């Protein structure tokens with residue numbers, strides 16, 4: 284009996300959560316993504332979400348490009364197809380690993396920071412204070428973060444793609460003995476524009492997910508420092524899982540062939 | 541006579557806990573009402589219900605004859621331009637300087653005032669609560685508790701709203717500064733003609749700023765009347781409260797050793 288009660292409670296809690304997050308999403312879109320815009324806030328958030336994520340995203344991309352070259356070399360040499368290395372590195376980075384790894388790294392950095400900041404504002408009544416100063420909290424807090432996420436993630440991924448391919452190039456030429464010019468030519472000839480744009484579209488969606496989860500968990504945190512801590516963890520975990528799920532869905536529905 | 545602020549039959553529960561149990565209250569335009577009552581009896585919750593920060597379970601709340609308890613979105617934002625609120629905990633925005641806190645409603649609100657002009661007004665309001673221009677450049681976390689309270693007060697009155705709520709304006713201030721703040725609140729009512737509701741535990745302050753006094757007990761308004769008549773209320777609960785006696789009809793739930 285106890286088990287059934289527990290199961291029932293869990294299911295009810297799940298429905299409540301889905302309902303609450305849908306309402307939040309609606310409010311965030313209706314209020315946050317429509318004029319008027321708080322440009323100063325948007326700019327600040329773009330710096331925080333995008334610019335300050337550059338080092339971590341760059342390093343991740345560099346090492347991923349490098350290791351990809353090593354692994355693909357091992358695989359392709361079994362079929363005497365070593366000249367595929369550069370193209371497959373480029374494909375893997377632009378279509379998949381660039382956006383996903385950048386998304387996950389930024390989720391860890393930014394979703395946590397947003398949830399902690401907004402969660403603290405919630406428990407210290409700063410969000411209530413915004414309302415009493417005739418400033419809609421969705422417009423002032425959520426909107427700029429969503430926009431900044433959607434704008435900056437694709438920019439970050441352009442850079443991640445470049446650095447990732449460069450990482451592959453360095454490993455390929457320095458340790459696997461490829462000719463530099465041929466490596467570059469193979470990359471450029473083989474890569475299609477769709478490979479890059481599909482990755483950028485994914486990135487925009489991931490940016491939205493990251494900001495949304497940070498804001499949602501921050502807004503609904505309660506109960507002091509511990510509540511804020513829980514919100515932070517939940518924001519990162521839910522953003523990461525949603526990124527992976529959305530990535531699969533987009534690849535299979537839109538960008539697969 | 542219908543008041544500027546009218547509450548009738550307002551109920552609010554948190555789970556099994558009935559906090560407001562049918563509050564009826566009327567404040568005429570330009571009057572200063574002081575609400576007294578024990579800790580945890582729902583005074584702050586009542587103010588938040590009027591402001592729409594907490595949705596009451598049932599009952600009617602009218603501002604200037606307009607039913608506001610179900611207002612949402614733009615209508616709610618518009619209504620808020622008529623209010624100023626001093627939160628019990630201050631609720632200052634900790635990421636921006638003191639002057640910008642005070643100027644926030646002027647810059648972001650419907651006035652859309654230029655930053656330089658808003659800054660001048662903020663500095664003037666800070667002067668009124670006894671804080672110099674140098675304080676304006678600091679972050680809220682760098683101020684003492686009493687100074688934060690005064691900044692919050694300056695923020696609440698900055699846009700000269702027609703209705704102002706003060707949740708424990710003098711708690712944490714020294715007696716002299718408390719009296720300065722009392723004078724300021726009286727001045728807001730007299731000079732600006734604002735309608736105010738203040739919550740306080742300080743009877744000296746209550747006598748000074750109140751036209752009317754209401755006492756809240758067990759989720760209802762137990763007594764309401766003119767401030768001069770509080771000493772002849774004929775109500776044992778009120779008597780006990782204003783004289784601060786442990787013995788009487790109000791029993792605190794504490795464990796006796």
Ligand SMILES: Nc1ncnc2c1ncn2[C@@H]1O[C@H](COP(=O)(O)OP(=O)(O)OP(=O)(O)O)[C@@H](O)[C@H]1O
Nearest residue numbers: 554557559577578579580581582583584585586628
């Ligand atoms: N958001 C909330 N969720 C659950 N319970 C709440 C919430 N806000 C207030 N309460 C409960 O409502 C009751 C009244 O709280 P309120 O803050 O209005 O007290 P108060 O009269 O202002 O007391 P004090 O004089 O100490 O400030 C308290 O018992 C509190 O536990």
Ligand SMILES: [Mg+2]
Nearest residue numbers: 583584628707
């Ligand atoms: Mg209170």
